Amino acid sequence: DTAVSQTPKYLVTQMGNDKSIKCEQNLGHDTMYWYKQDSKKFLKIMFSYNNKELIINETVPNRFSPKSPDKAHLNLHINSLELGDSAVYFCASSQAENIQYFGAGTRLSVL
Amino acid sequence: QKEVEQNSGTLSVPEGAIASLNCTYSDRGSQSFFWYRQYSGKSPELIMFIYSNGDKEDGRFTAQLNKASQYVSLLIRDSQPSDSATYLCAVDGSSNTGKLIFGQGTTLQVKP
Numbered sequence: 001d002t003a004v005s006q007t008p009k010y011l012v013t014q015m016g017n018d019k020s021i022k023c024e025q026n027l028g029h030d031t032m033y034w035y036k037q038d039s040k041k042f043l044k045i046m047f048s049y050n051n052k053e054l055i056i057n058e059t060v061p062n063r064f065s066p067k068s069p070d071k072a073h074l075n076l077h078i079n080s081l082e083l084g085d086s087a088v089y090f091c092a093s094s095q096a097e098n099i100q101y102f103g104a105g106t107r108l109s110v111l
Numbered sequence: 112q113k114e115v116e117q118n119s120g121t122l123s124v125p126e127g128a129i130a131s132l133n134c135t136y137s138d139r140g141s142q143s144f145f146w147y148r149q150y151s152g153k154s155p156e157l158i159m160f161i162y163s164n165g166d167k168e169d170g171r172f173t174a175q176l177n178k179a180s181q182y183v184s185l186l187i188r189d190s191q192p193s194d195s196a197t198y199l200c201a202v203d204g205s206s207n208t209g210k211l212i213f214g215q216g217t218t219l220q221v222k223p
Contacts, residue, residue: 031209041197043155043213056210090154097162098143098209102154 003027004103006091012109013081021076021106023091031055032074033092033100034066043090049074078108086110114138115202117214126223130187134200134214137181143203144176144183145211150196158198159185190221 004025013019025032033048033056048056049068063079074091091103115136124130132146143162147155159174161167161183167174173186183202187194200214 033209041149041216043199043216045210045212048209050209056208094209097160098203098211099145099157099160100211101157105154 002104004091004093004101006089006103006106008106009104010107010109012111014111015081015083017081018077018079019081019108020078021089021091021108023074023076023103025072025091025093025101025103027093027095027101029093029095029101030071031094032068032071033094034074034076035090035092035102037088037090037105039087047074047076081108081110083110114204114212115200115214117198117200117217119215119217121218121220123220123222124190126190126192126221128190128221130190130194130219130221132185132187132198132200132217132219134183134185134202135181136183136200136202136212138202138204138212139178139181141178141181141202141204144174145201145203146172146174146183146185147199147201147213148196149199149216155199187219190219192221192223195219195221 031050034046047066052068088105092100094100146159149155161174171188175184197216201211
């Protein structure tokens with residue numbers, strides 16, 4: 001019973017392609033997040049949604065578009081992938097006290 | 112100045128020793144402080160959180176917070192090889208948006 005699940009776990013694609021990553025949480029949390037972790041392990045927030053409403057939108061290229069169909073799901077669509085997009089993308093969710101629980105991550109490799 | 116700063120690189124301690132991990136932050140209005148552990152190739156896992164000045168203990172882990180000095184630390188007593196991982200300090204800033212700002216992490220290596 002995975003609390004925060006992401007798919008796919010690995011994504012290998014060519015430059016210029018469009019890809020999506022899906023995230024689902026079964027914790028009943030209201031808030032979900034997307035983070036990017038680069039090769040130096042620096043973890044940086046990209047977006048957050050609270051009950052389907054966009055709350056945080058960091059300085060991220062507009063090729064990245066999050067979508068939250070309901071509060072249990074937050075997907076990330078990336079257009080025109082670039083080499084620099086290669087990273088691990090983590091989904092997370094939280095409720096009280098901003099204690100965030102992370103999914104297993106999606107390792108994106110852009111060739 | 113980075114918003115959340117940790118000692119970069121690797122901290123190496125012998126098994127059974129106390130490991131001390133340090134973190135400083137720049138936003139004086141920060142309210143909540145978190146320590147996450149991340150094993151290689153895995154996701155961050157929450158170990159401790161602390162809101163008030165002083166110490167908070169949970170088993171072998173103690174988080175220490177000093178808001179005046181803008182400093183938070185994590186002590187791991189009786190370190191075990193299984194504690195070898197990267198430890199990430201995270202700070203919930205004063206914006207009240209739920210945004211966590213992470214430090215760059217300190218890698219702990221516990222040698223048997």
